[in-house]
Amino acid sequence: MFDFCGLNLDSRIFLAPLAGFSDAGFRAVCAAYGAGLTYTEMVSAAGLIYGNRGTSALLYTEPVCSPRAVQLFGRDPDIMSRAAGDELLRGFDIVDINMGCPVKKVFGNGDGSALMARPDLIEEIVRAVREGAERPVTVKLRAGIALGHPSVVECARAAVRAGAGAVTVHPRYREQMYAGQADHTLTAKVKSEVDVPVVANGDITDAMSYFSVRGLTHADAYMLGRGALGRPWIFGVLGKLDALSDEEIYAADGGVKREAAMYAEELTEKAKADFDAFDAVKRHVDVLMKILPCRTVANVMKLHLCHYAKNTPHAKAVRLAAARVNDVEDVFALAEEHLKKG
Numbered sequence: 001m002f003d004f005c006g007l008n009l010d011s012r013i014f015l016a017p018l019a020g021f022s023d024a025g026f027r028a029v030c031a032a033y034g035a036g037l038t039y040t041e042m043v044s045a046a047g048l049i050y051g052n053r054g055t056s057a058l059l060y061t062e063p064v065c066s067p068r069a070v071q072l073f074g075r076d077p078d079i080m081s082r083a084a085g086d087e088l089l090r091g092f093d094i095v096d097i098n099m100g101c102p103v104k105k106v107f108g109n110g111d112g113s114a115l116m117a118r119p120d121l122i123e124e125i126v127r128a129v130r131e132g133a134e135r136p137v138t139v140k141l142r143a144g145i146a147l148g149h150p151s152v153v154e155c156a157r158a159a160v161r162a163g164a165g166a167v168t169v170h171p172r173y174r175e176q177m178y179a180g181q182a183d184h185t186l187t188a189k190v191k192s193e194v195d196v197p198v199v200a201n202g203d204i205t206d207a208m209s210y211f212s213v214r215g216l217t218h219a220d221a222y223m224l225g226r227g228a229l230g231r232p233w234i235f236g237v238l239g240k241l242d243a244l245s246d247e248e249i250y251a252a253d254g255g256v257k258r259e260a261a262m263y264a265e266e267l268t269e270k271a272k273a274d275f276d277a278f279d280a281v282k283r284h285v286d287v288l289m290k291i292l293p294c295r296t297v298a299n300v301m302k303l304h305l306c307h308y309a310k311n312t313p314h315a316k317a318v319r320l321a322a323a324r325v326n327d328v329e330d331v332f333a334l335a336e337e338h339l340k341k342g
């Protein structure tokens, strides 16, 4: 068991908030495969309090996702505070605040990564959200806005001053969007500067990248976004590797010991061989069917199907067939034909 913001977690490997992907179904699948904490995609605080119809489906959550975090975005402390206290959020244990979204529309409004230029406002927002949420509040930061000009340490300090219970660092600049490499020396810097848990995020996709980010940052938890798409089994693998001590993983020169690398390889091969993508799709769709109309479920699943099929011999066939999926029946038929084991 691991304590995070006063919650007991089974694993320090988390699923990142992913707009369009970390839907209730995918969160449930990842939790079932061992994600210690799952995040909703970012939800507009203003949309929530002004009753935007699309919001409630984003906020549905399955019992398997426990504990669970909801992510809000916005820049107005009062609106953020009211949204954090909204009834629709009552099932969530943590309220996370998006300070990283680089998308033009969001950034241009002063939301998401635009906050990385405004530590004073960060402080105000975190304070307000804490009051409204009455539960732990965390923030998810980028490196900064302009390439080579980090503001993450200053912003993390501001958030912690206002009572943030943890800080996630995705150390890319807004200017980089999702390109280039995450610079985890910045995550390490934040880790040495704040006394709350730091979650490292960015470019963790497999055992070796996990070992590398852990060795560099000594973070308190590790969060996967793109690396989890279609590969929920990765949470089980990294969860097991996370139980190894530093002495078991790292050689004196900082490299990864041969035994640790071999163990990682073994775990990965077994997890891949055991993974039944059809079962994952079924679980995923069953959850979505509780909250969305059939056609919407089919649409949501199109990209997920391609991810589940990635790196299998059926990847191309699934990509072509997924484009023609119109209904849930089509999703199951495709998954049965191409993704079922044995």
Ligand SMILES: Cc1cc2nc3c(=O)[nH]c(=O)nc-3n(C[C@H](O)[C@H](O)[C@H](O)COP(=O)(O)O)c2cc1C
Pocket (backbone or CB within 6 Å): 016, 017, 018, 019, 020, 021, 040, 041, 042, 071, 098, 099, 100, 101, 140, 170, 178, 201, 202, 203, 204, 223, 224, 225, 226, 227
């Ligand atoms: C399609 C997509 C949607 C995303 N949506 C969100 C979001 O809603 N909130 C957020 O904080 N970050 C979001 N992110 C950023 C991820 O949470 C994560 O920080 C980033 O992808 C780096 O981690 P990774 O290398 O493990 O993917 C998104 C990223 C992608 C690719």
